[in-house]
Amino acid sequence: MKALNRDGGILFMTKTPFKQFLFGGDYNPEQWPREVWADDMQILTDVHMNEATINVFSWAQLQPSEETYDFSTLDAIVETLTKHGFNIVLATSTGALPAWLATRYPEVTRTDYEGRHARYGGRHNACPTSPVFRFYGARLAGKLAERYGHLDNVVCWHISNEYGGYCYCDNCAKAFRVWLRQKYGTLDALNAAWYTHFWSHTFYDWEEIVPPNALSDGIGNDHIVLSGMGLDWRRFQSDALLQNLKDEKAAIRQYDPNTPITTNLMGTFKDLDYFRWAKELDIVSWDSYPRFDTPASEVAMRHDLMRGLKGGQPFMLMEQTPSQQNWQPYNATKRPGQMRAMSYQAIAHGADTIQYFQLRQGRGGTEKFHGAIISHADHDETRIIRETRALGEELQKVGTKMMNGRIHAQVGMIFDWDNYWSLEYSSGPSVEMKYVDQLRRYYAAFYKQNIAVDMIPTDLTAAQLGQYAVIVAPVLILIKPGVSEAIHQYVKNGGTFITTYMSGINDEHDNVIMGGYPGPFRDLCGIWAEETDALPPHTAVPVQFGDTQTSGSIVANVSHLEGAEALAAYGGDDFYAGTPAVSVNRYGSGNAYYIGTVLDEKGLDTLVARLITERGLAHFTTPANVELTTRSYAAGYRLHFLVNNGGQSETVDTHQFAGLPTLVGDGPVQDKTTLAPYGVLVIEEQ
Structure with a gap:
């Protein structure tokens, strides 16, 4: 069993670090009188749970003042769980500040996009560059590791919780300038990268650079005057929050060198470059909260992305709800059996734990209506309890047999946060062009045929890409150094490459690559895209794809063949009727496809059917669900x-x-x- 080695070559896959399949979830006994804990242990043991994630939001209780720490309640919780044979995932509690810290040191709270500096409240409320926050957060993590890191049943450290959000304060501005100096070295290099001649934005002193918010260069959260600056700001904020995790990780490792460390990620979450984050995690964990109408294919894609962050290593499903969420517009209850199906779907795509938020439903606060194993009914005869018990029995019987499996994917799909940010910073051509949605369309077409897909980064070599029969790179708008060369070599060696509209347009600084679209892929794809038409909402352009009448939407590239073969052409009566909508070009021993419009489901099915025949992709026919x-x-x-x-x-x-x-x-x-x-x-x- 092998996995990608980001430094080149192949490694044997790292196994899940747990001795048994973890079945449990977030538990907050500090919110309840201690006499309730005994009832909880009886119920949770009865449903065959063997893990509890604790201490996620307990900072105020653990540290009531600057120099005072009180671990008595946490000691009792750990003792109770240990007595009843539970594995513990121990969180560091740094996802929400205590009131005294924000009151005594106002600089620890964030300044928002509008320039408003926060007072105390909420969660995810700490400025990532605040020296005060970094000091106290790391110190708490160290004290926890010193006190509990030696325990055999502490099987994983859970740093903070669902990192996210940006800060635009003066501390972040200073840190951003330091980050930029380290990256560019000189202002001349920065000005060139950011294309600062635009709108008289040339910088002559580092102190002139300020965060791009609503008071400066921001044009709404997803647009900015200098998109290169916007990309660097996102990269910097992702790195700043990652430094918080690294601070706490280092503090833990002073006392506990072996227990694996994670933090719970959030699938296709936009703010953080998870491929960079995964390098600092011993195991990836994530929280899966689909809407009531989220397609199963999209949930599967998110699982596959989490599995792909560490080159195919199994991951932890740290959170899902056993019944319903409380924070979405429509919080439907899971239907009978749906919790079990979604749990097995996660296992099928690489999860080696099944955990929930939460084990006992709270009485107060904004999450009091979020579902739980033990509900407000406060007894063990609910439908959710019965379903949890049945699933627990199955998992207990199976034991470790489902753990540490590898998925051998035939298709690799590039997912990249720089491209995510670049596409959605773009000031055109259409507000409907959303990164995750574009990838989901292609993923769903392979999913329909039960063809496994790995979600992969952009930094793989041609040899690493070569393990896949097909590489799919929708809307690969931003081309980093080395990416085009690796893909050219992959195709030359016999691979099949698929890319689309809005690909090959910008360099790593978000400046246009001159010479016509799709830039460095023009020779590879044998096509020149001269113009991109943005179609009005709810309209489509007809596309004849072989014998299949299909359609395109959102955008339509006006393209000219330069050696490629047209597979589909636009219909209708617009000026580009008859020009290629889908083409393929022979390059070396392989093929490069270029898709010029957002094909509908029938069009993508036609494309995948062709690839199945061309590449001999193993597939399996099942009903749609x-x-x-x-x-x-x-x-x-x-x-x-x-x-x-x-x-x-x-x-x-x-x-x-x-x-x-x-x-x-x-x-x-x-x-x-x-x-x-x-x-x-x-x-x-x-």
């Missing part, structure tokens, strides 16, 4: 996860698995399998 995902194991067996993500029964042709035993299911597999609503089958193949 059913997915099949396979994990392979070092011991020589494979597990095939068949999950019904819908609320209706579905029948699947499983003749190719007939006779194989089931790890989760009722005996050997039949030629046809009927899955109940949200039903799951886990097939074992030696």
